[in-house]
Amino acid sequence: MSRVLQDLVTAQAQRRPEATAVVSGTDRLSYSDLDVAANRLARTLRAAGCRPGDRVCFLAPKSLAPLVWMLGILKAGAMYVPLDPAGPAPRLRRIVAACEPCAILAAGRVEPLLAELMQGLPSLLPLIGWLDACPPCELRPAFDERDMLRADAAPLHCAARPHAAAHILFTSGSTGMPKGVIVTHANVMAFAEWALRHFGLDSTDRVSGHTPLHFDLSTYDVFGTYAAGAELHLVPPQLALLPHRLTDFIRVSRLTQWFSVPSVLNYMAKADVLAPGDFPELRRVMWCGEVLPTPVLIYWMQRVPHARFTNLYGPTEATIASSYYDVPACPASPAEAIPIGRACDGEELLVIDGEVCLAGAGLSPGYWRDPQKTAAAFVPHSRRPGERMYRTGDLARVRADGTVHLIGRADTQIKSRGYRIELGEIEAALGTLPGLRESAVVAIPSEGFEQWLICCAYVPMPGVAVAPPALRSALSRLVPAYMLPARWNELTALPRTSSGKVDRPRLKQEFESEQAECTRASLTS
Amino acid sequence: MHSSVVDELIAVFRDELHVEVPSPDTDLFDSGLLDSLQLVQLLLHLEQRPDLRIPLEEVDLYDLRSVHRLARVIAVRAALDRGGTPAVPRAEA
Numbered sequence: 001m002s003r004v005l006q007d008l009v010t011a012q013a014q015r016r017p018e019a020t021a022v023v024s025g026t027d028r029l030s031y032s033d034l035d036v037a038a039n040r041l042a043r044t045l046r047a048a049g050c051r052p053g054d055r056v057c058f059l060a061p062k063s064l065a066p067l068v069w070m071l072g073i074l075k076a077g078a079m080y081v082p083l084d085p086a087g088p089a090p091r092l093r094r095i096v097a098a099c100e101p102c103a104i105l106a107a108g109r110v111e112p113l114l115a116e117l118m119q120g121l122p123s124l125l126p127l128i129g130w131l132d133a134c135p136p137c138e139l140r141p142a143f144d145e146r147d148m149l150r151a152d153a154a155p156l157h158c159a160a161r162p163h164a165a166a167h168i169l170f171t172s173g174s175t176g177m178p179k180g181v182i183v184t185h186a187n188v189m190a191f192a193e194w195a196l197r198h199f200g201l202d203s204t205d206r207v208s209g210h211t212p213l214h215f216d217l218s219t220y221d222v223f224g225t226y227a228a229g230a231e232l233h234l235v236p237p238q239l240a241l242l243p244h245r246l247t248d249f250i251r252v253s254r255l256t257q258w259f260s261v262p263s264v265l266n267y268m269a270k271a272d273v274l275a276p277g278d279f280p281e282l283r284r285v286m287w288c289g290e291v292l293p294t295p296v297l298i299y300w301m302q303r304v305p306h307a308r309f310t311n312l313y314g315p316t317e318a319t320i321a322s323s324y325y326d327v328p329a330c331p332a333s334p335a336e337a338i339p340i341g342r343a344c345d346g347e348e349l350l351v352i353d354g355e356v357c358l359a360g361a362g363l364s365p366g367y368w369r370d371p372q373k374t375a376a377a378f379v380p381h382s383r384r385p386g387e388r389m390y391r392t393g394d395l396a397r398v399r400a401d402g403t404v405h406l407i408g409r410a411d412t413q414i415k416s417r418g419y420r421i422e423l424g425e426i427e428a429a430l431g432t433l434p435g436l437r438e439s440a441v442v443a444i445p446s447e448g449f450e451q452w453l454i455c456c457a458y459v460p461m462p463g464v465a466v467a468p469p470a471l472r473s474a475l476s477r478l479v480p481a482y483m484l485p486a487r488w489n490e491l492t493a494l495p496r497t498s499s500g501k502v503d504r505p506r507l508k509q510e511f512e513s514e515q516a517e518c519t520r521a522s523l524t525s
Numbered sequence: 526m527h528s529s530v531v532d533e534l535i536a537v538f539r540d541e542l543h544v545e546v547p548s549p550d551t552d553l554f555d556s557g558l559l560d561s562l563q564l565v566q567l568l569l570h571l572e573q574r575p576d577l578r579i580p581l582e583e584v585d586l587y588d589l590r591s592v593h594r595l596a597r598v599i600a601v602r603a604a605l606d607r608g609g610t611p612a613v614p615r616a617e618a
Contacts, residue, residue, distance in 0.1 A: 086557060109555075238554060238586050240561045245586070267561065271581065417562060468543040481560050488543055 004160040004185040006074045008192075008226040009035050016229060019203065023253070024064050024234040031229070034068060040151040041072025041131075042158070047151070048103060048127055048143050052077030052158060055101040055168065057126070059083040059092075061108040062234050065131060066213055067222065069105050070167075074185075077158040078102070079165045081180075082214035088477050089116035095170050095178055097122055099368060103142070107132035115139060162186040168368050169216055169316050172421050172483070174411070176428025180368030181216075187319040188219050190361035192227045194344045195220065198324070199257075199284055199308075205230035206253060206281075210260040212237070215418075216316040217288055221259060240264065243271035247278070256283045261418025262292035263451070269299040276303050288312035288321050289418035290451060291406065294334050301330040313340035313406070314347075315420070317377065317390045319362035322347040323404070339403035340396070350389065352382055355410060356396045359389040412504075414443045414452045419482040421454070426485070429478040430456065433471065435464045440494055441485060442508045444515060455511040456485035459493055466490065487511055530596040533577060538592070541570045549592040559589065578602055 009031060012019065017032035029037075050056060056073045058080060060066045066082070073080040081099050083092050085108070096104065096117060104126045106114050115138065118125065127142035135144040166185045170178040195201065207225045209232045211218040225232040233253045239245045246268055250258065265287060268274060285300060285307050292311065301309055314322035325341025343349040346361035359381055366374030381387035393410045412423040423441045430439040439458040446453040460466040468488035476484055489511070495503040531549045538544045544558050553559035559567075571577045579595065580602050588598045 241559075241564050241589060242581070242584070242586060244582055267565070273582075469539055469545040472543045473545060476557065481557055482562065486543075486562075486566065 003189060004074070004162055004164075005166055005188060005223055005226075006038070006071055007160070008223060009038070009071055010155070012226060012229045016203065019229060020231045021226065022064055022067050022209075022232045022234065024062070025236065027064050029064050029067070034071065036153045037068045037148075038071035038075050039153050039155050040148050041069060042075035042156045043151040044129070044143055044148045045072065045076040045078065045103065046156060047147075048129070050076050050078050050102045053164070054078045055081050055099045056103050056105060057081045057083050057096055057099070057101045058105040059085055059110045059114055060106060061085050061110070062209075062212065062237055063108065064234075065107045066105075067232075067234075069131070070213070070222070073105075074166060075156055075158060077164075079182075080167045082167070082169070082212075084212065084214045084480060085110050085113070086480060087113050087117075088480065089113055090478055091178065091480065093117045093121060095180070096126065098170075098177075098180060099168055100124070101126045103127040103129050105129040105131055111136050111139065160185075162189065165365070167219075169214065171316055172413070172419075172425045174413070174422040174424035176425050178425075179370065179373060181316045182365050182368055183216075183219070183316070183319055184365065187362050187364060188223050190346050191220060191320045191344065192223045194346065195224050196227050198344070199310075201228040201230060201257070203229040205256045205283075207232050207257045208250070208253075208255050208259055209234040210258075210264065211418075216320055217259065217261070217418075220320045240267075243268045244273045247273045250279050250282065254281045255279070256281050257286070258282060258284070259286040259288070261289040262287045262296070263290075263417040265292060265300060266296045269296045274300070274303040277305075278303050280306070282307045284308045284310060286310045286312055288314070289420075290415040292338065294331050294336050294338060297327065297338065298331055298334060301327070305330075311338050311340060314358065314362070315390075315392055315394075317364045317392075318347070318358040318360075319364065322358045322360070322362055323349045325403075337405050339399075339405050341403070348389075349404065350382065351396050351398050351404060354395050354397070356392045356394040356404070356406075357382070357389045358392060359387060363388060363390060412443075414454075416443075416452045416454065416482060419480075421483050423454070426454065426456075426475075426479055426483050429475055430458070430471075432478065433474050435461055435466050436471075437461050438494055440502045440504065440507055442504050442511065444508055444512050446515075447519070453487060453511075453515070454483070454485040455487040455489070455507070457489045457491050457494060457507050457510075459491050487514070489514075530577065530599050531592055533574075534592050534595055534599075537567065537570055537574075537577070542566055546592055549596070551592070552590055553592070554586075554590060564589070576603065578606075 012031040013035035018030050020028050021031045021034045022029045056078045058069045070080050128139050130141035130144045135141045162185045165182045167183050168180040170180050173179040209221045309327040311325040312321035323341050323343050325339050348359040350357045378388045381389045395408045396404050396406050414421050426441045437459045441456050443452040495506045497503045535546050538546045588594050
């Protein structure tokens with residue numbers, strides 16, 4: 001089989017050209033519109049000098065435009081690198097510097113962010129493609145929307161290479177430098193085809209597009225939809241603030257599939273915004289990225305008994321998800337643990353010395369231009385010489401009945417609201433701030449919907465007054481908002497172990513007892 | 526007027542969320558100051574303050590965009606809770 005991701009759309013455009021592919025607010029694109037616009041972009045990119053194997057970054061708020069771009073970039077034989085439109089600029093600059101794109105495509109309200117990120121980029125600046133009305137002249141776009149509209153709509157000839165990289169997704173890196181995970185066409189295709197068979201997705205499906213495009217899970221929303229010829233409904237990011245608006249969105253869009261990180265399901269349950277028998281057309285609810293608390297699952301299954309509930313598991317390095325567990329019936333007890341289930345077809349899930357290792361069709365070729373990190377995480381397969389497997393760092397227990405249950409992490413990576421966060425990345429950023437002599441970041445379990453609270457202990461330079469709001473604000477210019485600590489403690493010195501290392505367990509204990517104190521105070525007030 | 530509510534909200538942002546809000550009219554979304562985690566933290570802190578209750582089921586995104594707008598929602602809710610008619614007009618200034 002030699003299909004590549006863009007073929008999915010071309011096939012639908014030939015079969016059902018007028019069928020809706022993507023909906024965003026009042027805008028919609030048919031499969032034919034999508035295919036033709038992507039053809040024009042592919043030609044525009046080629047005319048601007050982009051060659052197969054080149055990288056093209058894109059920066060835009062969630063809308064129809066970036067969906068066209070992903071496809072157009074693939075049609076030009078290049079790989080796409082989504083940039084978080086929420087910034088911050090220095091982090092995006094490191095990503096752009098690492099992947100050396102031939103172009104950055106942009107639209108919407110990202111002009112100041114783009115201008116800031118372009119400043120201080122090392123030599124060989126990428127071209128700017130401003131694909132929106134009114135190109136800003138300061139950014140000196142090499143091409144714009146008018147060039148794209150003038151381009152020929154016929155497909156560009158480009159050899160299909162299923163094992164070529166389709167995109168690079170950057171995740172948090174423990175040393176402060178985000179890691180770029182390379183994902184191939186075949187990686188995504190394997191999951192999309194499995195999901196199509198397993199869930200029975202078809203052209204009558206209306207699929208949620210909740211996850212931002214710079215996260216791995218969105219790849220399934222997008223290409224799973226195209227594979228089925230279904231409709232993708234982009235969920236406006238700001239609805240995440242209002243649980244009752246999210247449920248309105250599901251009702252009005254008549255979604256048949258909801259896929260998100262667990263914190264979103266948790267948020268809606270905590271706000272109690274579901275009615276019994278709600279969302280009559282919803283066929284399946286899926287989550288991935290972290291553990292969904294069982295009481296929340298029970299809340300959902302009682303109110304939406306007609307839907308199928310599936311726990312998916314797997315890191316970006318093994319593409320979207322590697323294992324699944326279809327919850328057979330509403331759990332009898334809130335204490336019941338939900339397993340991560342078994343491997344999807346073509347994938348392999350192993351527990352070796354308590355650590356989850358993954359192999360099979362979803363396995364990424366490795367980290368972008370980082371052979372050292374690649375060799376450390378993608379190791380020789382324990383049973384099959386010549387093959388590789390990925391060490392996830394997730395710790396698991398295999399029960400007597402063969403089900404696999406996650407029990408924690410081997411390192412200091414946490415998941416907060418589905419975001420993968422290396423505490424080391426936050427510490428590295430804090431280390432660059434003036435005014436601090438030293439600092440340490442730990443995470444403690446939270447009873448809120450985010451599951452972990454990030455806590456920072458810091459020691460100011462002698463004679464320097466440092467306040468948490470100023471620290472938070474300085475840090476927010478270096479790391480994404482979801483990495484900002486919620487708790488800040490000023491100390492005269494960090495606690496040390498006898499070997500001189502920062503005593504993190506003790507710091508955690510201190511933050512935990514403070515947290516318990518707060519909870520008691522709010523219960524008695 | 527609800528200026529005291531504005532001051533109290535700014536104090537909650539500063540002392541509990543460690544967020545310095547530059548002005549009551551600062552757009553909390555565009556400036557990245559308020560995301561869903563921060564909003565939930567804010568609501569948790571406000572739950573301990575009956576005088577600053579935000580009726581989440583009645584508000585729209587529009588009402589969360591700035592400290593001024595949040596203060597208006599709180600003032601309207603408080604007036605209704607007291608059984609009166611809101612002294613603060615809902616229309617945007």
